[in-house]
Each structure stands twice: as structure tokens, then as C-alpha cells.
Amino acid sequence: MADGDVPERMQAAALDEFGGPGVITLRILPVPQIADDEVLIKVWSAGVGVWDAFEREGTLVPEGTSFPIVPGADAAGSVAAVGRQVTNVAVGDVVYVYGYTRPKGGFYAEYAATKAQYVAKLPAGLPVEHAGAMPTDALTALSGLDMLGLSAGAWVLIFGASGGQGHLAVQLAKRQGLNVVAVASGAEGVALVTRLGADVALDGHGDLAEVLGRIREVAPDGVDGLLAMAGGETLDKLTEALRDGGVLGYPHGVQPEPSERPGVTVRAYDGETGPRQLQRLNELIEAGPFQVHVAEKFPLGQAAEAHRRLQTSFPGKLLLTVA
Template sequence: MQVAALDEFGGPEVITPRMLPVPQIADDEILLKVWTAGVGVWDALRRQGMLVPEGASFPLVPGTDAAGTVAAVGGKVTGLTVGDVVYVSDSMVPKGGFYAEYAATNAQYVAKLPAGVPVEHAGAMPTDALTALSGLDALALPAGAWLLIFGASGGQGHLAVQLAKRQNLNVVAVASGTEGVALVTRLGADVSLDGHGDLDDVLARIREVAPNGVDGLLAMAGGATLDRLAEAVRDGGTLAYPNGVQPQPSERPGMTTQAYDGESNPGQLRRLNELIEAGPFQVHVAEKFPLGRAAEAHRRLQTSYPGKLLLTVR
């Protein structure tokens, strides 16, 4: 099978096309025929020698999320059959990740693709969507609460906007530039603001809709802009951020800060599907790359873009 793999850790140039054997599956695994695979920051970290699964060896195939069809099913797997269209978020993959035509993955990380999400885009969704869901869980806001999302037009952020609206939250989305603002507006944000603009104006607009402050802040990035936006959180409110955000958000009296990780398990996958199926759901793909140009996709990771990057395998 064709893959994109690396024989050493380093920059994007270490990822090269090659041929490797199709992996054999265990009783609790499925063999995924990959259609599309997401390209995320965690893939870059693995390429650099971090977040490497125990038992993995060179040549190392990156990729933690994908969508495709079930090509084979292990003897102990239930609920999945050959031919099912599915998506996967699996950060372990010791037999190789999803930058490949086929990949073996534990069935507990696999879910059938819900209606409304095309398989052509779904590979970019799983890890970011599950992480966004964990962020909303960390905040645990009641329906009708005001949520501020910083980095709302990014890979995790634009999915968080949609999941938050399905939980009946009022969403203030701070996005990147006019293109980002247009994206989050289209996805249903109640208020869409440009984080590249005057922050005094941004904060004033937030106070107009939430005079007492927002109830929670979901931060997809750190830095001085986030520190200013945290002024909009009411006393007793919470700022939640995914582990890995740098610099880590500053704490202040009266506001709780909480880090979180995405979770891939049958319960979370089921919850995610229920939320997705509640209405139209969009996975915004900024750019697609064929499998043979995975190194180029990793170089694109280092730039700014709305939504997600995607490898098209089939």
C-alpha cells in the first residue's frame, strides 16, 4: 500500500512517499480503507519525536484521525461490518497512522459516519471535534449561557461553534480576519468578531451582549490577545483550554482556568454523533493535499488558515 512515512524525526521534509505492507489486524481491531486523513498539530509533534505511540517504530506513519470504509473486522468486534462508512480518532496506532491507504485501529475509536458529513471531508473532523466536545464538557455551561470562543475559525474552534449552538449556548466567536469572521457567522455564531481588530472595540461589543460578562471562555490559542479577552469573563466564570496551548492562559482572581484533552471512546463518539445529527454540520477544509504531498501539508500547518487541512487518499 502507499503511505507517507518518516525514518527519522525532523521537519516536514522527513515525510516521504513509499510502499509498506498492509497491516494485520488483531481481534479487537478493524482495517480501515482510508479515504481522507486529517492533518493536525499533533501530527507535527509526532514528526518531531513527541507523542510517539508506545511500540511504534520506523518507518513511522503519522496520522491520528481519518474517515473511510471498513475493509476487515477482527473476530471480537461487534457493531461494525465490512463496507461501513466510518470515522476514527486514534492517537495510539502502533501499527501505523492514517497517512496510508490502509490502517489498523482499535474498534473502540471508530464510529459510523453520521448523515450530513461527507466522507470526503470527514477525515479532518474526529480529533478536533472530540477535543472541542471535551472543552464544552469542561465548561459545563447551562443552556442560555454566554460562551466566548477564541480561535473560533480554526480547526477545533469552528467545530466548537457548531457543537455549542447544539447545546443551546449563546456564542461570541472571535475569529481571524474577515474570512474567519465570515466562516463563524455562517456556522451560527450569535456574535462574530475579528480578533485582529481593536481589542477595546471587541471587548465593548462583548459587553453589549453580555453586560455581566460571559460565563465561559474556550481558548484555542494563548498570548496577549487571550489575556485581554479574559477580561470579558464574569466573576465565577471559567476559561478552558486544550493542553498544548502556549503560553498557558494567565489566571486571575474570580476566574477558574481548566485544561482539557480530547477523549476518543464509544461514549464520546456516540455523543458527538448525536450532536452532529441535530442539524447541518460543516467541516471546513481550507486546503486538500494528495497523500504524496503530505510534507507540503505539514509546511502549510505552520501558516494561518481557517478550518482544517486534509489529505485525500482516495
Template sequence: MTNAKPDTMQAAAIDRFGGAELVTVRAVPVPEVGPSDVLIRVEVAGVASWDALEREGRYDGAFGMPSTFPYVLGWDCAGAVVAVGGQVSRFKEGDRVYAASMPVPKGGTYATYAVTDADNVSLIPAKLTIEQAGVMGWDALTALSGLEEIGLKQGDTVMIFGASGGIGHMAIQLAKRLGARVLAVASGDDGVALSRRLGADAIVNGRNGGRS
């Protein structure tokens, strides 16, 4: 393991569950780096709809362990590897990576540094900006899990509602990579244009009665 791990970091954290006014920026300890972990210096952190639910305590205990405070939110990030655990061989200090991980038990990504298991980390592809990589992880995983749930395979046809949304636009691209024909219901002229650019085979505009 590299020896670059700092002792403290800045984080947006809460001391109890509740509203957004409870989130404050303060110094907190950097989580310990376990044998299979990667420590990332966060440059981009994703902000998602479920963060508000988590902040309110609706996920308390949902992941099989009690919540501890200060509680750092955030499930997505991108940045540079600062340190790795002794069992990690896929990454090294300085690698540009992105990660999608639930914050329990080692804290979230609204922080200067984030620690997560190496299985949750990937190198940033050359065609992606760090901003894109930092916010796409859970949306992409959600879209992929939906396609896997219906058993989508090459030659199938799938209809994607909300095709121009955060998860929908990922679903278009993943479905096309699987070799499927994609029918898209998008939102507005700009949503139709985005869906077309991403490869949808047929698109309707959900805002004007289906005219694309």
C-alpha cells in the first residue's frame, strides 16, 4: 500500500438525519484503507435524488449495519488514486478512476477523499470527461440492471420511457451495445434529438402526443 493517506479531510456531513440545513462542511477523519480498498482524491462527486432520502434517514439500517455520525453522503465520484490496499493490483497511485459505491460503512463521496472496495472502481475511459465519469456510475448500473432484469439480448426490441433522462439515456446506449432495437419515448425536441444521437431506432416526443 502507498503511504500517501492523509489523516483528515474536508467533508459535507450530517450529525443527525433531517433536512438539507443539517449538512455542514467540516474536518473529519479519512476512512481507513482496507486490504481490498482504493483511496480516491475526489474531483467530482455525483449528487442524486436518493441522497435526500438517505439524508432524511430512510435508508437507516437498510444495508445491514447501523448508521454512524458524522455521516458523509454521496455514492458516485471520480478522481485520482492516492493509495491502495495490499491486495489491490489493478490500480496504482495516480490512476484516474471513477467509482460507484454505497457509503456505508466507510463514508460517502461528498468529501476530499473517498474509500471503497476496488471492485467498485474502474479506470476512466479516454472518451469520457472526469465530470461525466464522476456522475454516471449509479445511473448506468441502474439502467443495466433493468435491461438484465428483462433478459434483453441481441435482436430484441425494447421500449425505453424517459429516454432522455439520466437513466434512460444510459439505457439507450447499453441496449444498443447489446444489439437490441430501441424504441424511445423522450421529453421535448431536445430529448428527441439526444435519443436520436445516442442511437435510438424510433423516437416519439412524450410532450406533444407522440409526434417526434
């Protein structure tokens, strides 16, 4: 079923070879056809993440993908058409999506086809203009928090807290009743995580002995869990803040990978999606105003420029505006 206004062709940012940001160009492609278990999304905005750069470079290409490749793992928009078996959304619904596999192309396009199980209605409290930047990072942050398995009242340290996944993890952790120590980047990052409800907000670029001292003041026995959105020497030092038997979790892709050490369990995780995870995420988001911090927006035709911006540091997320 379709809304009758779906064209045969669309604009998309795509690539015909792997390489640097310059391989992504704007072109006209056919609008993908949907199967019975799929949804056609009219894309309003698409998130720009490091995984998109990995896809562009050829190091993380979803199964079944072929050139021309349209990148983009997540988006927000409206449902333009649904397959015959689809019951969770209807034509016209405003939705967000994290497309785990996307053989018919990603979301750097005016239209994209995706499995219905990856699609959820936009929850109350989530501003639609920034929703496209949220799905992959929010679902990955939720997977990380689930993996830590902490009870309400426990202390969690989030390193890289002002980044795309980190600033969402801060909000999701607070909604699960956790006490949050957010280690962010610079004064701007500290201000962001403070605004988002972190109990303690510290600058990871500052004196680490001082940072560890502040953490010990609030959690004398150490924090119960640590989510690391970045690796390296700062993380190695911050691991001292974990209590004996604490867990350090990090999303796959963090480099250098955190090393094992006595008394600390180190576990990697991936963002999980599907009806159950999407429902849980929506329930947590609807618990109050939820902010997706967008550092910069780019029109679809400037997708290559957005990928160049990815190589710099910024708080929050980058967003492609499509419709």
C-alpha cells in the first residue's frame, strides 16, 4: 500500500567506489521497491555516523550491498508505503529507523526501503527535526547499559559523554535510575552533559588526577560500571575509578580497544534493534524531554562535506536534512 505520491526516481547521495569523502556524490536513482515485510520511508533527515565512513571506505559494508552504494544507517521520516505483511506502522506515520541490513540502500536518499521490524513510531518528547540523528547511537547506548546490567542507584561512568552515543547514554542512564559521572570533551561538552542531567560532569581534557579525585568523592568504593565511547590513555587512567569486580563496556569500533586488567571485566557490545528494543527505547524517551544534540546540519548534496566534518571533534551528532 502506498500514498500515491511516490515517484519512480529520487535524489540520493551515493558512491561507485570505496574511498575518501569525495567518492560520495549526488545523483538520481530509482526509488527502491519494497517486499511484503518492508516499509518505504520518505526520509526527512538522516544521521551521519562513523559507521557510514566505514561503509564508504569499504571496511564495514552491510550484507547484500552492491554499487552504487547509498550509505546511511538511521533516519527519521514518514511512511510512504508498506508491504502486505506490515502491521506495526501505516502510511503517513512519522517514524524513525535503524536499518541493520540494507541491501536496497541506506538513508542518504529521498526514499529508502527497510524491514518493518527496524521501524518505530516517533515517541512523544522527541523533536522530529533531530530524530534522524538518534536511532543507531541511542540503541547502541541502550545495549551498552543493558550489558552493564546495573541496578537503580548504582554509579556509572560514561567516557566520551558529550559525543553522539555518550550524550544519549547519559539521558538513558538517568531514566534507569543510575547515578551518572559524565567525562566529556572541553567546557562545551561539560555544559552539554550537565544540561542533560549528569550528576557529576568532568572535563576529560583536564588534570586526570583531579578528575579521579572528584569521582572518588561521590563513589568512594569506585563506580559500578564504565561505558567507554573512546579508547586510549585517558580511558586507561579512568579505569582506576572502577570498583573491584566492575565492568567496562565499549561499543565495537572503539580504537584502541580497552585492555583486560585484574579485577575488571571488559566487554564489547553492538547496537541491537528490533521491536522489543524499539519499544523499550520509546518508553525511556517518553519519560521526559529528550534531547538529540545536533552539532551541524548538512543538505543531502553536501554529504561528502558532512563526512569531512566527521573527521573533526564536535559535541553530539551530525545530521543530513533531506526533505
